[in-house]
Amino acid sequence: MATPMVLAESVYKCFGRLEVLRGINLSVAAREVLCIVGPSGSGKSTFLRCINHLEKIDGGRLSVDGELVGYRQRGDKIYELPDREVCRKRAEIGMVFQRFNLFPHMTALENIMEAPLRVRGEAQKAVEERGRALLNRVGLADKVDVYPNHLSGGQQQRVAIARALAMQPKLMLFDEPTSALDPELVGEVLDVMRGLAQDGMTMVVVTHEMGFAREVGDSLVFMDGGVIVESGSPREVLANPQHERTRSFLSKVF
Amino acid sequence: MSTGSDAISDPTFPAAQRPDAIKAIPVRHPWRWVAAVVVLAFAAAVIYTFATAPGLQWSVVGQFLFYPEILRGILVTLELTAIAMAIGVVLGVILAVMRLSANPVVSSVSWLYIWFFRGTPVLVQIFFWFNIGSILPYLHIGIPFTHLFWIGTTNKIVTPLLAAILGLGLNEAAYMSEIVRAGIISVDTGQTEAAQALGMTRVLVMRRIVLPQAMRVIIPPTGNETISMLKTSSLAYIATVGELFFIQKEISNFNYDIIELAIVASIWYLAMTSVLTFGQYYLERYFARGASRLLPPTPLQRFRRLLFRFHEPPPVGPFEPPPIYEERLH
Ligand SMILES: Nc1ncnc2c1ncn2[C@@H]1O[C@H](COP(=O)(O)OP(=O)(O)OP(=O)(O)O)[C@@H](O)[C@H]1O
Ligand SMILES: [Mg+2]
Numbered sequence: 001m002a003t004p005m006v007l008a009e010s011v012y013k014c015f016g017r018l019e020v021l022r023g024i025n026l027s028v029a030a031r032e033v034l035c036i037v038g039p040s041g042s043g044k045s046t047f048l049r050c051i052n053h054l055e056k057i058d059g060g061r062l063s064v065d066g067e068l069v070g071y072r073q074r075g076d077k078i079y080e081l082p083d084r085e086v087c088r089k090r091a092e093i094g095m096v097f098q099r100f101n102l103f104p105h106m107t108a109l110e111n112i113m114e115a116p117l118r119v120r121g122e123a124q125k126a127v128e129e130r131g132r133a134l135l136n137r138v139g140l141a142d143k144v145d146v147y148p149n150h151l152s153g154g155q156q157q158r159v160a161i162a163r164a165l166a167m168q169p170k171l172m173l174f175d176e177p178t179s180a181l182d183p184e185l186v187g188e189v190l191d192v193m194r195g196l197a198q199d200g201m202t203m204v205v206v207t208h209e210m211g212f213a214r215e216v217g218d219s220l221v222f223m224d225g226g227v228i229v230e231s232g233s234p235r236e237v238l239a240n241p242q243h244e245r246t247r248s249f250l251s252k253v254f
Numbered sequence: 255m256s257t258g259s260d261a262i263s264d265p266t267f268p269a270a271q272r273p274d275a276i277k278a279i280p281v282r283h284p285w286r287w288v289a290a291v292v293v294l295a296f297a298a299a300v301i302y303t304f305a306t307a308p309g310l311q312w313s314v315v316g317q318f319l320f321y322p323e324i325l326r327g328i329l330v331t332l333e334l335t336a337i338a339m340a341i342g343v344v345l346g347v348i349l350a351v352m353r354l355s356a357n358p359v360v361s362s363v364s365w366l367y368i369w370f371f372r373g374t375p376v377l378v379q380i381f382f383w384f385n386i387g388s389i390l391p392y393l394h395i396g397i398p399f400t401h402l403f404w405i406g407t408t409n410k411i412v413t414p415l416l417a418a419i420l421g422l423g424l425n426e427a428a429y430m431s432e433i434v435r436a437g438i439i440s441v442d443t444g445q446t447e448a449a450q451a452l453g454m455t456r457v458l459v460m461r462r463i464v465l466p467q468a469m470r471v472i473i474p475p476t477g478n479e480t481i482s483m484l485k486t487s488s489l490a491y492i493a494t495v496g497e498l499f500f501i502q503k504e505i506s507n508f509n510y511d512i513i514e515l516a517i518v519a520s521i522w523y524l525a526m527t528s529v530l531t532f533g534q535y536y537l538e539r540y541f542a543r544g545a546s547r548l549l550p551p552t553p554l555q556r557f558r559r560l561l562f563r564f565h566e567p568p569p570v571g572p573f574e575p576p577p578i579y580e581e582r583l584h
Contacts, residue, residue, distance in 0.1 A: 052451055083455065091453025101448035105466050105541075115452035118462060160448075167452060 003066040012059030022226040035213040038223035044206040052093045094164030098176040100156040102148035134162040154185030174205040314514040327501035334487040341423030346430025371428035380421030384493040418490035437468030469541040477534035
């Protein structure tokens with residue numbers, strides 16, 4: 001079996017005395033799209049942030065592309081990774097946030113070029129070409145020199161996706177990418193994500209868009225209270241939930 | 255009302271039917287005119303009193319206004335202000351970042367520095383550096399466990415100018431660090447998160463993402479600090495630095511035209527602070543880029559508005575950049 005892109009084995013995480021993740025087990029294969037759904041506070045964002053080590057896990061094992069997140073294993077000893085290594089690994093994972101988090105003091109193109117230039121030290125010209133191509137890909141070729149505040153929410157989120165793609169990641173994490181958008185702007189962002197999935201990007205998507213999950217997702221997990229309550233193919237779980245908690249959640253969302 | 259909203263929602267509503275602009279007689283503001291007259295009368299009285307004061311020789315003011323010594327003093331004042339502020343800003347940024355560090359030793363050092371340098375008068379600090387030669391006649395700098403060292407006479411190294419620069423700059427750093435810290439804290443944590451997710455190191459995040467955004471909060475009080483420094487630099491006279499205040503005092507010690515020379519100095523201080531105020535607007539405009547849809551007005555725009563405002567309703571308050579995000583969370 002090929003190495004999974006993400007492998008979580010009884011991942012634990014607590015904030016003080018609050019146990020937010022209580023033993024998460026899942027695996028995401030390369031080119032797979034995993035959707036995570038669940039009620040507010042169930043630990044979806046926290047799990048996503050653990051994958052690129054924005055949060056440190058307190059127990060279990062979490063690896064990306066066969067390497068531990070935040071640690072290195074030598075024999076049976078585990079060493080914490082130095083900051084520089086953590087940053088290098090994060091650069092290989094793209095993340096898209098609910099609130100876009102574009103850099104407001106940079107234009108759309110500058111937002112996209114920042115990390116390839118400063119983190120990877122790539123050549124200005126190549127990065128600019130790639131940046132323009134990415135903006136074109138997300139349908140914003142005419143917004144190159146526009147500051148984020150002059151863009152609609154949907155446009156901002158598409159720039160944010162392009163910014164993450166500029167680092168040519170092997171994995172993309174989406175944390176409710178359409179939840180802060182007006183309903184009529186949701187479609188344009190989902191279209192971009194659908195295109196990404198078709199191009200074979202490995203994606204972990206926290207979402208409340210059940211239509212997207214059913215159509216684009218290869219698998220789906222339902223989280224509640226820091227554990228995975230139910231998982232399977234999106235069509236099956238959504239059409240025929242086995243658990244009472246899943247049923248009551250889905251009845252509220254639809 | 256209902257017809258009005260129908261008209262707006264109907265895109266085919268013919269433009270020709272747009273109603274005429276309102277032609278109303280504007281509200282009169284008689285009290286503005288009264289206030290203007292009172293203020294003008296008062297100003298005239300003050301000017302007249304000083305212009306005709308029997309002991310005041312305006313010719314002396316004119317004679318010394320462009321006196322070469324005075325002009326040289328102005329240069330020293332500007333030099334002192336620039337260097338002390340540069341030290342203050344650079345050291346202030348370092349202290350602010352240290353203060354916010356996760357390392358408790360580093361953040362305590364910053365806290366102690368601020369506690370000490372903000373807690374003692376700057377005049378005393380300048381005086382301390384000026385007289386440091388009396389307790390440490392020689393300065394040694396050596397590399398431990400080697401015979402390599404360097405030694406110098408303190409009074410030759412810590413010149414009066416350096417004593418003033420140290421006193422003013424180190425003190426300013428304590429104040430600037432608090433300003434910078436407030437600026438850093440004002441930047442949304444989502445910015446740091448997004449930058450980290452892209453693989454940026456802490457230093458890079460601070461330099462490229464957080465500090466540039468913090469500037470919007472940092473610049474206005476820094477302008478105030480610079481203006482304040484321009485005047486506080488006069489305390490360097492205690493270290494016998496030949497800046498504007500010291501020079502005018504030297505001259506008036508000699509010719510006893512105390513008030514006349516104080517007026518000369520004041521005119522120059524006012525002129526310099528006015529120029530700085532002007533520059534501050536443009537800096538603020540630069541760092542507001544991307545942050546809001548409206549740039550703050552330039553001084554010229556403000557001035558024009560002030561002239562026209564006499565007939566207009568009062569303005570809606572000073573420029574306030576809107577929050578960086580439109581909060582549209584559910
Ligand atoms: N930095 C933190 N410190 C303390 N508690 C936290 C922190 N981050 C998250 N939590 C808590 O952890 C729990 C799970 O949060 P998380 O953001 O992962 O939920 P979520 O499933 O993403 O919810 P939502 O759908 O509202 O985004 C919540 O109770 C939250 O208050
Ligand atoms: Mg969340």
